[in-house]
Amino acid sequence: MSKFDLIATSAMGLEAVVAKEVRALGYDCQVENGRITYQGDELAIARSNLWLRTADRVKIKIGEFKAYTFDELFEKTKALPWEQFIPEDGEFPVIGRSVKSKLFSVSDCQAIVKKAVVERLRTQYRNTTWFEEKGAFFRIEIALNKDVATLTIDASGYGLHKRGYRTDQGEAPLKETLAAALVLLTNWNPDKPFADPFCGSGTIPIEAALIGQNIAPGFNRDFVSEDWNWIPQTVWDKARTEVEDLANYDQPLEIIGSDIDHKMVSIAAENAFEAGLGELIKFKQMRVQDFTTKHDYGVIVSNPPYGERLGDKKAVEQMYKEMGQAFGSLDTWSIYILTSHKAFEQLYGRQATKKRKLFNGFIETDLYQYWGKRPPRNNP
Structure with a gap:
């Protein structure tokens, strides 16, 4: 099992609640604005997605660095081990945001990160043509905050609030x-x-x-990381078995x-x-x-x-x-x-x-x- 830097994102004001849930799963964590960071293996990715009630998403942090220029963003992104996560046929769109950073054009940052990841994967897979991107889905995010670039891959897919039980809702539903x-x-x-x-x-x-x-x-739902070839099906089976074993269906309410x-x-x-x-x-x-x-x-x-x-x-x-x-x-x-x-x-x-x-x-x-x-x- 590998170790990954994981991020459970949180709505403002709920960080302490999410952190308590992460610790209840057995992982030490640090609390920051809007995110809880911790380390875990492939099973931690599965368990976090299944169990976190108050987090918005589970993400894998691929890298974090200072970036003041587009060249710096390109080179430091390209230096990261993307081939460890994204297979040759993987689909990897890039989204982004920028807060109080010199690189304020989100669309330019997205394009540069996409190009850098492509260059890295071309070299690693010795692929001279364009990637078809017909395989599993790996959504990359470039988040710039005060000139610190954080690159992540979303391991949840739909936000964790999508439990799968809402058949209908009112005008202003509570998440x-x-x-x-x-x-x-x-x-x-x-x-x-x-x-x-x-x-x-x-x-x-x-x-x-x-x-x-x-x-x-x-x-009652699926997660995008269930389709990733580097997380064995046995890991998800183990995580879902734990879910079934720990449920107390006989508890009267x-x-x-x-x-x-x-x-x-x-x-x-x-x-x-x-x-x-x-x-x-x-x-x-x-x-x-x-x-x-x-x-x-x-x-x-x-x-x-x-x-x-x-x-x-x-x-x-x-x-x-x-x-x-x-x-x-x-x-x-x-x-x-x-x-x-x-x-x-x-x-x-x-x-x-x-x-x-x-x-x-x-x-x-x-x-x-x-x-x-x-x-x-x-x-x-």
Whole structure:
């Protein structure tokens, strides 16, 4: 088994959550802005793709260096061992980005990296003609940040938020990776009831159920690196066997998703069935002000409307007030609400125990955390 420099990319604000997941898989890691770096073998590539709930992608770092000129970018890219990763028939498009760097033209950087990789592979494969690129897919990225060039190959394919269970969604769906992070940032465990009174297409309850039964988020999809000839099929078989062995399908769960929109409730139920969790999660049409429970010590996690559109603002603010009234008596429940509305605490009627800044796509939001009373300890 070889050792690779791996990068799990992360949305802003979720780096610590992704790092915790990487460490839980058994890999030491370093946390940087938007990425978690660690080392691992071929099995680590497979396991990271299958298990990381909150990362955006898994990438292999091929090289990193300072680059102030196009010549420097070309020569240092060409010096990297691309033939160890890309076979002679491999398809290798190049994407790029540049932040605060002298080489600011992304299209020029992409073209130069492509040319340098071609030159390297021509020499190594003694190929004097153009590469047909009809084989496995290796997407290269050139990322320039303050004149440091990082060259990676994407090992995921579709982003890791694409779990494969969404049959349909609403207007502003929450990414599965963020939904999983919201659950992991709570004090919930599978023995407690869990509710989302603004469930939309069901993403938060579904992610909670996957976490509750320790089902790997990538169990139901494929990854681009499964087609790479240097990762044996036996590695993927071993990783998927581990996924099956560690899943706890017998874990009972009390998870409820509700929404005022009956169409969304129907979509949520379909998505849950697609994820194989249809029997586990209860979905129902309900207004938030009608929320009641007989259970103690539960957890509510929700992503309600923000009132971003002017016409919606008053209705949303009224709904926040009603939410505060409905949840006011739930002093043993912990409540976590994600919204961009800056006056949420005043409208809800209580100051949060803690706030955490997160980004829902490009929208800056806060996760308002209201911690419930701890259950009494059982005296021996």
